[in-house]
Amino acid sequence: MLERTKSWLDDRLGLSKIIEFGSHKTVPAHRYSVFYYLGGMTLFFFLVQVCTGVLLMLYYRPSANEAFESVEFIMTVVPFGWLIRSIHSWSANLMVFFAVLHMVSVFFLKAYRAPRELTWMSGVALLFLIMGFGFSGYLLPWNQLAFFATKVGTDISGVVPIVGPWMVRFLRGGDRVSGGTLSRFYGWHVALLPAITFLILVVHLALVQVKGMSVPASCEDEAKSRKPMKFFPHFAMRDLSGWIFALGVLAALAALFPWELGEKADLFAPAYENIRPEWYFVFMFQTLKLIPGGEIAGIEYEAIPIMFFGAAGLLLLLIPFLDRGAQRTGRSRGWSIAGVAVLLWALGMTCWGYASLLPLYVVLISALLLGLLAFITRGSRKPEDR
Amino acid sequence: MESTVPVPRRRFINWLLGGTFGALVASVIYPIIRFASPPRIPEATTNQVEAGDVSDPVFSAKGFKIIRFGAEPVILLKASETEFRAFSATCTHLDCIVGYQKDRSQIFCNCHGGTYDLNGRNIAGPPPRPLIAYKVNLIAKGSEPAKIVVSRA
Numbered sequence: 282m283l284e285r286t287k288s289w290l291d292d293r294l295g296l297s298k299i300i301e302f303g304s305h306k307t308v309p310a311h312r313y314s315v316f317y318y319l320g321g322m323t324l325f326f327f328l329v330q331v332c333t334g335v336l337l338m339l340y341y342r343p344s345a346n347e348a349f350e351s352v353e354f355i356m357t358v359v360p361f362g363w364l365i366r367s368i369h370s371w372s373a374n375l376m377v378f379f380a381v382l383h384m385v386s387v388f389f390l391k392a393y394r395a396p397r398e399l400t401w402m403s404g405v406a407l408l409f410l411i412m413g414f415g416f417s418g419y420l421l422p423w424n425q426l427a428f429f430a431t432k433v434g435t436d437i438s439g440v441v442p443i444v445g446p447w448m449v450r451f452l453r454g455g456d457r458v459s460g461g462t463l464s465r466f467y468g469w470h471v472a473l474l475p476a477i478t479f480l481i482l483v484v485h486l487a488l489v490q491v492k493g494m495s496v497p498a499s500c501e502d503e504a505k506s507r508k509p510m511k512f513f514p515h516f517a518m519r520d521l522s523g524w525i526f527a528l529g530v531l532a533a534l535a536a537l538f539p540w541e542l543g544e545k546a547d548l549f550a551p552a553y554e555n556i557r558p559e560w561y562f563v564f565m566f567q568t569l570k571l572i573p574g575g576e577i578a579g580i581e582y583e584a585i586p587i588m589f590f591g592a593a594g595l596l597l598l599l600i601p602f603l604d605r606g607a608q609r610t611g612r613s614r615g616w617s618i619a620g621v622a623v624l625l626w627a628l629g630m631t632c633w634g635y636a637s638l639l640p641l642y643v644v645l646i647s648a649l650l651l652g653l654l655a656f657i658t659r660g661s662r663k664p665e666d667r
Numbered sequence: 668m669e670s671t672v673p674v675p676r677r678r679f680i681n682w683l684l685g686g687t688f689g690a691l692v693a694s695v696i697y698p699i700i701r702f703a704s705p706p707r708i709p710e711a712t713t714n715q716v717e718a719g720d721v722s723d724p725v726f727s728a729k730g731f732k733i734i735r736f737g738a739e740p741v742i743l744l745k746a747s748e749t750e751f752r753a754f755s756a757t758c759t760h761l762d763c764i765v766g767y768q769k770d771r772s773q774i775f776c777n778c779h780g781g782t783y784d785l786n787g788r789n790i791a792g793p794p795p796r797p798l799i800a801y802k803v804n805l806i807a808k809g810s811e812p813a814k815i816v817v818s819r820a
Contacts, residue, residue: 429763433778436762447704454705457738461705549733549740551756551766552777570779574760574795581795583760 307509308516311500315655318523319383325524326376333369343467345460348423349545367535377561380408388620391607392495398601403485405598410478417470428546430558432458440584498611564627565590567634713737715818722812730769740764741801746785753801753817754787760794
């Protein structure tokens with residue numbers, strides 16, 4: 282009976298072909314193999330976001346009069362509401378963290394070389410979408426921090442030439458950040474962005490399947506001499522253990538450090554002291570703080586770093602086409618040095634923005650953990666030891 | 668003799684179909700873009716606002732308050748025993764709402780550290796322009812504390 286159902290489904294869905302493909306899928310084995318897990322980890326946090334997000338929608342009300350109160354209700358009255366919302370916030374941050382880590386590792390291993398240019402570009406698009414999720418989700422609790430972060434974030438788009446003023450009004454749903462802005466951001470956060478993200482994510486994952494994992498130029502000999510790891514069950518099981526560990530970390534973070542709600546947005550109160558955006562925007566925030574007022578040739582100074590960040594985003598997207606060296610030889614020292622410089626600057630600005638060395642410690646501890654994990658999972662280099 | 672234009676039939680049909688399809692797409696996209704662009708709602712212009720009286724305890728405690736001037740936040744501060752001043756509370760840098768640091772006698776924005784003096788001039792940090800000043804009138808009536816009236820300068 283079971284066999285008949287199986288063959289009936291197989292005739293219609295072609296399952297055996299998918300299983301066949303999966304059973305042959307392998308992951309190259311070399312000393313940097315540990316970096317192959319970072320994308321999967323990002324995916325895990327994204328799935329957590331979808332699940333907890335759908336749950337939060339059961340109680341959340343997107344209006345200026347009710348949003349704050351409904352989140353308060355979730356945090357204080359709804360059973361496990363504090364857990365769901367805190368996990369949503371923590372997982373959002375960890376998703377950004379792992380997406381960035383994933384991108385940094387892909388960048389330094391030059392995995393964007395042909396034929397994986399589109400994998401890189403879809404990945405960068407996903408990172409931008411994640412930041413869009415972060416920015417739009419930030420407003421939803423309708424607290425003071427959300428209000429000012431959105432005021433500043435939307436005002437920034439005003440410096441774009443020609444369409445700037447229209448963009449500010451479009452983002453805000455009017456001239457000012459108001460209940461109308463909340464409706465828009467909610468719609469984008471729960472409908473438009475997930476739809477676009479889902480499409481690009483499917484493309485990104487399909488490209489990874491079709492083109493396989495990239496092997497760094499420095500590991501080519503090693504990867505050739507070693508037997509690649511079967512995706513099922515070996516790699517998938519390792520992925521899964523990572524995911525279970527991550528779920529434990531999320532639960533612990535949510536229980537020990539429940540996400541704050543702050544004070545309800547007051548459209549007529551000054552910004553409070555030490556107001557600051559989420560950590561992944563702090564390096565830009567701190568840079569904006571340093572630019573003095575003034576204008577040159579009709580352009581206000583503040584517009585210069587903002588346009589610079591826009592250009593940097595475009596550059597990031599186009600790296601596979603600009604990095605000629607990596608395309609030819611798999612190596613490009615100049616780009617690697619530039620990458621290190623950008624990371625150091627972002628880290629320095631973040632530390633400055635927090636007036637604390639905590640960001641540096643986080644980076645050092647993450648690097649240490651990744652190194653440790655790489656050491657544990659390095660496997661044997663000698664083919665005869667297998 | 669009748670002149671004939673040598674347009675191959677297939678190309679003509681393709682052009683016609685392509686044009687029709689383009690017009691169809693445009694007629695779908697245009698209303699969507701217009702719908703998503705927020706309509707301009709005329710706001711009642713506010714020219715004058717009564718902002719309580721001079722004995723408000725907030726002035727001795729914090730030295731300022733933010734008042735609603737229509738939909739705009741305006742900062743009303745006590746510059747000296749007898750003098751009140753009002754400015755637009757919207758920071759000219761990136762739209763945050765400014766506050767008043769009484770001990771330093773300066774208007775300060777906590778978002779990016781913009782600083783203005785008591786004339787609303789941007790003196791430090793990123794703001795590119797001074798704050799717009801508003802007129803403050805004190806209207807005394809008998810023995811009651813004087814009323815503060817803020818109006819557009």
